[in-house]
Amino acid sequence: MGVIARLPVYWERLPGGGIITTNLEKVLNWSRASSIWYMIFGLACCAIEMMATGCSRYDFDRYGMMFRATPRQSDLMFISGTITLKMAPRIRRLWEQLAEPRYIIAMGSCAISGGGFYYDAYSVLKGIDKVIPVDVYVPGCPPRPEALMHGCLKLQEKIKRESLTKAFGNFKEDQAPRERLDGRWILVK
């Protein structure tokens, strides 16, 4: 009962079976955290590390993380790479297409703050959190697969802390950062 042992449950042995007593929230959060499906969406260098994390040696699947090709089936989106001003509205639209509860991991320094492109690149968005809310930041240029997995475990912890009485996902639509999305971008320093 290795899996059950990690759940805060009361487990009573009876002849011919057993009864488990727990609360709905814990079970629901536990099952959500154990099957995060992520969207296969790569932007730049970090996407290669994301693919490597999903592949043979590091193997995301053992955390129940499977890749899906469409935002409508995924819970998690990795922002894996540099976001240009041309790409930012598209990412915003992808985020809107993700079904709630949805989670974002900003992977690498470009997605966090613009990274190496912060000072003198004219076409790079300085951090994805100017456009969409971010749950976990994973630093690195690019982050090692171990670092990314650590980020995913942190996300699992976060999901397990969430409450049914509040809405899943930390952000409501109107709380999300909103900049001009009508094609004309004004960057907020």
Add this chain to the structure above:
Amino acid sequence: MATDTAIRTEEFQVNMGPQHPSTHGVFRMVLTMDGERVVDCEPHIGFLHRSMEKMAENRLYIQFLPMADRIDYLSSMFCAVAHCEAVEQFMEIEVPPRAKYLRTMFMELNRIASHCIFFGVFALDLGAVTPFLYGFRERELTMDLLEMTSGQRITFNYVRFGGVAADLPESFFPAVERFIKVFPGRVTDYERILNENEIFLARTKGIGVVDAARAINYGWSGPNLRSSGVDFDLRQNMPYEAYGELGYEPVVLPNGDCYDRYLARILEMRASHALIKKCMEGLPEGPTQKEKVSKFPKLPAGEVYVRVESPRGDYGLYLVSDGTDKPYRYKLRTPSFNNLSMIREMLRGVYLADIVPIFGSLDVILPDVDR
């Protein structure tokens, strides 16, 4: 057939990308379709335009060195070598022979890593998941070797003006020996999975055929050009670093279809493996870094054009200096851009399902297109 009773079809538009798993990054195609046939394709690039060239012009030469790795992140070593070679040609310094061999060896390791990804991703695009896992398994082997020397996994930042950053560590030698021993068997695995797979053959043989004249006209280079029957490889025709001493026989294939473009890369993996073996056998002793090379060079006014054979083709760097410590113009001639330029012509008239193999077989990478 334009009678009133004939079945008439209407053209319609399909948008592919920028978020599409098989566009290898962020590339958008607006396809005009007539049923299953592509009538026209309008490519949109620039979703990953990171203003690399302009950044280079605002930075010292050494400050741009780590950024050069990020121009084409699947072949970081090549971009860094091109950058350093350009600066070295200005400074008129000769790199020590050991550094030349190390650069050559790591470039070939990086080429194997890049082709492994091509193998995996190309098969994944066609619906096979297993090769994806296989390709990344071998890529991890090369990444181990690169990491224990340079300290990084993808963006190595290993090359320096007048040499390389570090000599090989002790643990490298048994690891590279193991790699040299196991890798040919792994490539045989690849070949056995895909080379005679009937579905794979049906989807790639005779699809997206490009003849030699058209390939040359569009400025193709690399494995794409060589699989159209043109015998041109900078490693043989204009040797740089240690390629002149090592000697290299390019992989040339006749048909120019998707299958040949795939096969060229598989065969190149074997060729790169042989080069790594040669490098390790003939690795000269000596320093890895030329002494008294300025880290903040002020280059004399002038211009230089450097070409390296990256996994995607002929990577060129045109560097103009006006006598200051920053470049006046840093023009990149990236192979992916030229290889991609034919996509509109290639896609006209093909079936919808052939778009993915054609695009995948070009092995373009979008930061290399957009810079």
